[in-house]
Amino acid sequence: MGVNIDLHSYDYEPLLEGIKNYVGTEDTNEIDKILRACGSVIDGKYIILNNELWDGYSPYYNVAGALDRHFKSDDVFGEVFCTFDNKYGHENLINACDSPDEILEELNLGVH
Known part of the structure; x- marks a missing residue:
């Protein structure tokens, strides 16, 4: 089981309006x-x-939790940060990788 360490970006103004x-x-x-x-x-x-x-200190999850608590909403994470329509310009800038073998496997390159 891997641990995600990823960097995400969103278009700021649409994200602010969506929230x-x-x-x-x-x-x-x-x-x-x-x-x-x-x-x-x-x-x-x-x-x-x-x-x-x-564990428990990931900004990606905690920002939505803070917004939910402050504004007494239910699911900012699911409804704004993780939408399927990508209306907030979400990009995964950097993906975590567990090993060089996984990178090669994911790219169907194998080992030479």
Whole structure:
């Protein structure tokens, strides 16, 4: 069983609007504070780390938990950060890999 350590990005303004609509608030300042406490905004992109190695301390999961608690919502993670339609420009920037063999296997390259 592997541990994910991945870096994700989202288009910041659409993400901020999506969260605002989902939690039912007009206060984007509070959302912005929570987002920036867990990630960074760089050139219009929200960058956040998923670090499952630190059990319970992964910013990727905790940002949604903080938003849910503060705004008394139920599933910011599932409804905003992990949508199937990619309306927030989600990109997986860096993927964790368990071993060189797994990389080669995933790419169907094998060992020479």
